[in-house]
Amino acid sequence: MAGSGGFVPPPYPYERLDALKRLADSLPGGVVDCSIGTPVDPVPEVARQAALDALDRANGYPPSAGSAALRDAAAGWMNRTFGLTIDAGDVGACVGTKEFVAALPHVLRLRNPERDTVLYPAVAYPTYEMGGVLAGCRAIPVPLDAAWHPDLDAVSDGDAERALLLWVNEPGNPTSSTADDAFYARVTAWARARGITVASDECYVEYAPDRSTILSSGSEGVLAVHSVSKRSNLAGMRVGFYAGDPDLVSYLVETRKHAGLMAPSPVQAAAAAALADDAHVDVQRARYADRRAFLIDALAAHGLVHDGGAATFYLWLRGRDSADDGWEIAAGLAHRAGLLVSPGDLYGVAGADHVRVALVQPRERLELAMSRLNEGASWTTSGSR
Numbered sequence: 001m002a003g004s005g006g007f008v009p010p011p012y013p014y015e016r017l018d019a020l021k022r023l024a025d026s027l028p029g030g031v032v033d034c035s036i037g038t039p040v041d042p043v044p045e046v047a048r049q050a051a052l053d054a055l056d057r058a059n060g061y062p063p064s065a066g067s068a069a070l071r072d073a074a075a076g077w078m079n080r081t082f083g084l085t086i087d088a089g090d091v092g093a094c095v096g097t098k099e100f101v102a103a104l105p106h107v108l109r110l111r112n113p114e115r116d117t118v119l120y121p122a123v124a125y126p127t128y129e130m131g132g133v134l135a136g137c138r139a140i141p142v143p144l145d146a147a148w149h150p151d152l153d154a155v156s157d158g159d160a161e162r163a164l165l166l167w168v169n170e171p172g173n174p175t176s177s178t179a180d181d182a183f184y185a186r187v188t189a190w191a192r193a194r195g196i197t198v199a200s201d202e203c204y205v206e207y208a209p210d211r212s213t214i215l216s217s218g219s220e221g222v223l224a225v226h227s228v229s230k231r232s233n234l235a236g237m238r239v240g241f242y243a244g245d246p247d248l249v250s251y252l253v254e255t256r257k258h259a260g261l262m263a264p265s266p267v268q269a270a271a272a273a274a275l276a277d278d279a280h281v282d283v284q285r286a287r288y289a290d291r292r293a294f295l296i297d298a299l300a301a302h303g304l305v306h307d308g309g310a311a312t313f314y315l316w317l318r319g320r321d322s323a324d325d326g327w328e329i330a331a332g333l334a335h336r337a338g339l340l341v342s343p344g345d346l347y348g349v350a351g352a353d354h355v356r357v358a359l360v361q362p363r364e365r366l367e368l369a370m371s372r373l374n375e376g377a378s379w380t381t382s383g384s385r
C-alpha cells in the first residue's frame with residue numbers, strides 16, 4: 001500500500017477517452033481514431049528487411065549505447081539533414097524516446113542533486129511533466145507565447161535557479177508549432193547563462209516545412225532527442241536516440257548501461273536502415289500534408305479552425321466564435337462524425353479550449369468522418385454531450 005502522500009499514478013491520459021471512443025465506434029463504419037499519434041502507414045521495406053536480417057544475430061546482448069551501425073546512421077542523418085558535423089560517439093540509443101523523456105530527470109538529478117526543478121512547455125506532451133514527477137522533482141510549466149513557444153521571460157528567477165532541465169519540443173505536440181535556428185539560439189543562450197541543461201525533443205522534425213535542431217546552436221549543455229516512431233512508422237519497434245553535449249551523452253550512456261536499457265538488436269538494425277534512407281520519409285510527408293489540407297478545409301466548414309503551426313502531424317483546433325471547451329468539441333465530433341480527437345486539456349490546462357487531431361488515419365477514413373458530419377445538422381457544440 002502507498003504510504004500517506006506517496007505517489008499514486010494518475011489516470012493515463014488516453015484512457016480518459018474510452019467513453020468517447022465507444023460512442024464514435026457505435027456509428028456504422030466504426031470509429032475514425034485520430035486521438036493517439038500512432039502511425040498507421042506501412043513499415044518501410046528497408047527497415048523491415050534489416051530487422052529480419054538481424055534476427056539470426058539476436059543471440060547476444062545488444063549494446064546499450066546503440067550499435068556502431070545505429071550511432072553512425074543517426075549521426076549521418078543529423079549531419080545531412082541539418083548540416084552538422086556531429087560524431088557518432090556523441091549519440092546514444094534509447095528504447096523509444098518516451099522511455100528517455102520519462103527517465104532523464106532522474107539521472108540528471110543524481111548527477112546534480114543541488115537542483116530539483118524540471119521546466120516544460122505549458123501545453124505539451126504529458127511525459128515531460130511525468131518524468132519530473134517520477135524523479136521527485138518539481139515540474140513547472142512554462143507559459144507559451146502567441147507562436148506556442150515557451151516564454152522564458154515568464155520563468156521566475158527562483159525556478160530558473162533551481163532548474164535542472166528545460167524541455168523544448170518543436171515541432172510541438174499538440175500545437176504543430178515550428179522553430180528555427182534563431183529560436184534555438186535564444187533558448188540555449190538563456191539556459192547556458194543559468195546552468196540549465198536543455199533537452200530538445202525533435203521527433204516531428206521531418207514534418208516541419210523547414211527542419212531545424214537545437215544543435216545548430218552548438219552542443220554545450222544540450223541534447224537533441226529523436227525518434228524513428230513518427231519519421232519511419234516504427235512506433236512498435238521502440239527505438240530512438242539522443243545526441244549532443246559529449247560529457248552529457250557519455251554520462252547518460254554509462255548510466256543507462258548500468259540500468260540495462262537496451263533496444264533489441266533487430267530493432268537497432270531496423271532503425272539504422274531507416275535513418276540511412278530518406279525516400280520513405282518523402283512519401284510519408286506527402287501523406288500527412290494531404291490529410292492536413294483536406295481536414296483543415298473540411299473542419300473549417302464546420303466552424304473549427306486550426307490555430308497551431310505549420311507542421312503536418314497534428315491539427316490544433318478551436319471553435320471559431322466561442323470559448324468552447326475541448327471536451328465538448330471532442331464529444332460533438334465523436335457523436336456526429338465518429339471522429340475521435342484529444343481534448344486539449346490532456347496537454348495542459350492552457351489548451352483546454354482546443355482539441356488535437358493526429359493525422360494518423362488514411363484519407364478515406366477521414367473522408368468517411370467528414371461525410372457523416374456533412375450529412376448531419378450544421379456544426380454546433382451546444383448540446384453535444
Ligand SMILES: Cc1ncc(COP(=O)(O)O)c(C=O)c1O
Nearest residue numbers: 037096097098125173227229240
Ligand atoms: C513529443 C513527443 N515526444 C516523444 C514521443 C514518444 O515517441 P517514441 O517513444 O515512440 O519515440 C511522442 C509520441 O507521441 C511525442 O509526441
